[in-house]
Amino acid sequence: MAMSHVRSLKSQILCRDAVGLVLRRTFAAAGGKAKKGSKGAAGDGPKASSLSKEVKSTTVVGANILKDGADLKILADSEYPDWLFHLLDKRPALSELRRKNKETLFYQDLKRLVKLDTRARIKANNTERAKN
Template identity: 65%
Template sequence: MALSYIRSLRSMNIPKELIQMGGCRTFAVGSKSKKGGKGGAAADASKASTISNEVKATAVVGANILKDGANPKILQDSEYSGWLWHLLDKRPALSELRRKDIESLPYEDLKRFVKLDNRDRIKENNSIRAKN
């Protein structure tokens, strides 16, 4: 039924201003002059070729979120903070931390243990309350 309604709307010439005022949603219709199907891969390829290799090597392309801003420059490794290089290090799971002696844990692991243990207790209490 909805499909026939949409088809009947397509055959009618309704101004866009009237549709926007009425609150009726419309669906995007792709241009028939495009070749290559959905996704616009051909358009993306032409954009990628316009970016020079020099820009790619000196700036983080696509990291700019401001209208008037520029892409941030790539710095030397020594110019970045030390904590940055440890972001992807594996940290112990809660089960592994529970097996260790709490008194001998380093401060960072102890802080992680408390956070994960609290989160686990909250989830357990929520599941018990949901069953009742």
């Protein structure tokens, strides 16, 4: 009887220690003190790149996600599709879209007008309901 009680007590202690190890919070082993003569995190900044300027200007460094692949080469502008260069163009605001004739708008602009107009009406309804 005493032996089984010792075994169960031993297993409970081992389980508690295992849970303690799993749930224990750990910190860096830096010691908490800065080195003599150091000012803050001066050594934490980005390191100088070992790549040459020629490689930097002809390849997209870090774009490769495959183990066996290589970094992508930058191609001439004529090699890329036309729509790529218009991705960052400014799109018209709601007030400007409202001023234009809806029958002459492009599909993307008409879709944007409907989306922004719906969003504005929802905001107006919400502020009106919040007042009541």
